[in-house]
Amino acid sequence: MANFYPHFDRIVTTDCGKIRGAAGADPKFSVYKGVPYAKPPVGQLRWRRPQPMDPWEGVKDCVEFGCIAPQALHEVDSLYGKEFFQHEETRSEDCLYLNIWTPSMGGGEKLPVLFWVHGGALTGGYGSEPEFDGEAFCREGVILVTCNYRLGILGFYANSELIAEEGSAGNYGHMDQIAAFHWVRRNIAAFGGDPDRITIFGQSAGASSVQTMAASALTEGEIAGCIIMSSASVAKPGAGDMMGRSLPLSDAAAMGDELLKDSGCASTDELRKLSFDALNALPGMQMDFAKGIFPKYRFGTILDGYVLTQSGGAKAWAGTLPDIPFMVGNTAGEGNMFGGRIADLDQWKAQQTAQYGQEFLQKFPVQTIDDAQAIAGQLHGMMMNNRAFCECLLRAGKKAPYVYLFDHALPGSNDGSFHSSELWYVFGTVGRCWRPMTGVDFDLSRVMTRAWANFAKNANPNGEGVPAWRPYTAGDHCHMVFGETCECRDNGQTPVQDYVIAGKIEK
Numbered sequence: 083m084a085n086f087y088p089h090f091d092r093i094v095t096t097d098c099g100k101i102r103g104a105a106g107a108d109p110k111f112s113v114y115k116g117v118p119y120a121k122p123p124v125g126q127l128r129w130r131r132p133q134p135m136d137p138w139e140g141v142k143d144c145v146e147f148g149c150i151a152p153q154a155l156h157e158v159d160s161l162y163g164k165e166f167f168q169h170e171e172t173r174s175e176d177c178l179y180l181n182i183w184t185p186s187m188g189g190g191e192k193l194p195v196l197f198w199v200h201g202g203a204l205t206g207g208y209g210s211e212p213e214f215d216g217e218a219f220c221r222e223g224v225i226l227v228t229c230n231y232r233l234g235i236l237g238f239y240a241n242s243e244l245i246a247e248e249g250s251a252g253n254y255g256h257m258d259q260i261a262a263f264h265w266v267r268r269n270i271a272a273f274g275g276d277p278d279r280i281t282i283f284g285q286s287a288g289a290s291s292v293q294t295m296a297a298s299a300l301t302e303g304e305i306a307g308c309i310i311m312s313s314a315s316v317a318k319p320g321a322g323d324m325m326g327r328s329l330p331l332s333d334a335a336a337m338g339d340e341l342l343k344d345s346g347c348a349s350t351d352e353l354r355k356l357s358f359d360a361l362n363a364l365p366g367m368q369m370d371f372a373k374g375i376f377p378k379y380r381f382g383t384i385l386d387g388y389v390l391t392q393s394g395g396a397k398a399w400a401g402t403l404p405d406i407p408f409m410v411g412n413t414a415g416e417g418n419m420f421g422g423r424i425a426d427l428d429q430w431k432a433q434q435t436a437q438y439g440q441e442f443l444q445k446f447p448v449q450t451i452d453d454a455q456a457i458a459g460q461l462h463g464m465m466m467n468n469r470a471f472c473e474c475l476l477r478a479g480k481k482a483p484y485v486y487l488f489d490h491a492l493p494g495s496n497d498g499s500f501h502s503s504e505l506w507y508v509f510g511t512v513g514r515c516w517r518p519m520t521g522v523d524f525d526l527s528r529v530m531t532r533a534w535a536n537f538a539k540n541a542n543p544n545g546e547g548v549p550a551w552r553p554y555t556a557g558d559h560c561h562m563v564f565g566e567t568c569e570c571r572d573n574g575q576t577p578v579q580d581y582v583i584a585g586k587i588e589k
Contacts, residue, residue: 090187096269099138104145106183111220114182114273115210116148119265120258122176123232128354129244129254132178132261147171148179150208151233152358161497164516166211166505175236175358180229180262181209183216186274194279194306194538195270198228199259199295201286201312201502204382205234218510218527222535225275227266231258235361238381240331241338243350252334252384259291260300260389267304281407281538283309285505290315293394294383296403307407307541309534311508312501313464314410314471316586317395328383328393341366341379398471399587401478407541408475410468411486411561415499417462424454438585446578460578469575470586472554477587482553484543485561485573486533490526493518507564508534522566529568 092103092112103114120132127133150171156163186193196219200207209228216226231237237255244251267277282305284292289310295301296308344365347353353361361367366378385393397403424430427448434442434457448454465487472483488504494517497503506512507527512519533543533551543551543562551562551570562570575583 088187093141094189094272096272098135100141101144102141103182106217106220108217108220110187111183111185111217112273113216114144114184116146116179117144117182118148118178119180119229119262120178123178123236123254123258124175126351126354128175128236129239129251129350131248131254132258147181147210148230149174149177150210151175151177151230152236153202153206153233154362156206161500162502166213166502168212168516171208171210173358175232177208177230177232178258178261179209180227180265181216182270182273183220183226184273184275185220185223186225189272189274191274192271192276192279193223193225193274194281194535195225195227195266195275195277196534196538197263197266197280197282198226199231199282199284199288199291200228201284201288202233204238204255204287204291207233207287212514213505213509213511215509215511215514218531219535219538222532222539224535224538225270225273227262227270229259229262231255231262235367235379235381236358238384239338239341240334240384240386241342241350242335243342244338245331245335250331250386250388251338252331252381253386253389256291256294256298256383256389260295260298263295263301263304279306279538280304281307281309283311283534285311285502289313290383290394293398293403294390296406297392297394297397298389299391300389302404305404305406307409307537309409309537310468310471311410311504312412312416313467314398314408315393315395315467316398316470316474317393318399318586318588319396328385328390331384331386334384334386337379398474401474401480403475403480405480407481407537408471408483409486409537409543410471410483411488412462412464412468413499413501413503414462414487414489415491415497415503416464416501417459424451424458427451427454430454430458438582442581445581457578460576461582466579466582466586469559469573469579470583473583473587476554476556482555484537484551485554487561487563487573489563489565490523493520493523504530504564507531526564526566526568530564533562 103112106113152173156167209230214228219226232255238252240252282292292308369377491498492503506515507530510527510531512523512527533548536545537543549568552560559573561573
């Protein structure tokens with residue numbers, strides 16, 4: 083008798099009801115778009131912890147991406163506007179949706195899962211950006227999940243009234259990320275996944291969010307591994323480097339109380355009635371980097387006592403992050419992300435002294451701007467943070483991490499390997515990019531996608547199609563360089579970098 087593939091209706095039963103997905107571009111795979119993982123955080127649920135969805139009857143069609151969180155738009159001709167944000171998506175506070183790409187044809191396979199947290203400075207971005215897609219991972223036997231979460235003032239605002247309501251405040255965006263992760267833990271088996279093999283990964287603010295999730299007691303014992311892309315953080319007590327730090331709840335609440343007063347609203351309930359646009363028009367919320375205008379009120383991760391009692395950076399320094407597999411890395415071009423040509427030598431010297439101490443310029447004397455520029459070229463902040471993070475893991479006796487450097491200049495412009503440039507390659511979507519990609523780009527993407535998939539499968543990026551990749555150890559400071567050729571080699575750390583990293587981690 084002839085043997086045929088079984089009919090598959092792509093209907094999956096979740097803990098709230100049945101959902102129907104659609105075929106992917108490759109019909110062997112299924113994609114479930116706009117799956118609600120929490121109630122819409124609107125009305126009285128604005129600035130409250132994410133609430134579980136109510137069950138529904140029938141079958142919910144999940145074939146279109148959900149609305150994205152309210153956020154500012156990117157200008158068309160800006161680097162990121164042209165690269166990733168050429169289409170305006172519908173923005174709404176009703177934004178708590180996730181997306182699943184799976185190769186499963188009915189469940190039961192217990193496949194590894196990659197859970198993606200997008201970047202965007204905790205003020206922008208979304209889980210359905212064009213560079214994100216799961217079909218390349220499906221070809222490797224891995225499920226991909228992406229999610230939206232609350233951003234900016236809607237995701238990270240705190241004040242005294244909100245603390246009185248729930249005992250803590252702020253970090254709503256991080257709570258959304260964790261709620262989405264827990265939804266996946268509860269339901270991914272129905273999509274063919276293994277709830278005990280979920281690797282979380284993210285880039286930029288998504289990277290710091292991954293470290294926050296790993297540091298939170300709310301996920302203790304639940305995360306299989308972490309991939310931190312641009313970059314990990316280390317927060318040494320009392321050091322001048324603020325990356326990886328979080329605002330104490332008392333400070334966040336004081337700032338929030340002041341904003342409430344500035345708004346003219348009599349209460350938080352009244353503030354809840356203002357639209358996102360009205361909130362961003364309040365005094366102290368304006369921002370124009372080009373004109374040097376920075377907001378009085380800024381929103382980000384808070385030491386709220388609920389999601390976090392200690393920041394991810396502080397836990398890295400103290401050696402108290404969970405002992406799980408880590409992979410960390412960055413792009414080569416990010417070293418110039420906040421810099422460029424030094425214009426004022428005295429100002430530059432003062433900045434280095436403030437950050438690294440008086441001994442820095444005594445050990446590495448600078449006479450001219452060219453001298454300073456040579457040192458500045460070695461002070462790749464994200465690279466230094468990643469290496470310091472690795473040293474802290476090793477000092478604490480944790481598993482040896484894997485480190486990478488994306489050093490490939492994207493074709494079509496002079497932007498090089500800029501911040502976020504690796505995303506097309508990791509997700510196997512270089513064919514969607516506007517740039518004149520060549521076989522080199524497609525080959526590089528296949529290697530990177532496979533390495534990320536291998537890490538999810540085996541807690542190790544090595545495997546067929548990936549050059550031998552050694553872990554970072556005390557005796558082997560190596561990293562995998564992803565470029566026109568891919569090779570694991572010594573990271574070539576300089577005395578300047580040795581000094582900076584030692585300062586970040588010393589106890």
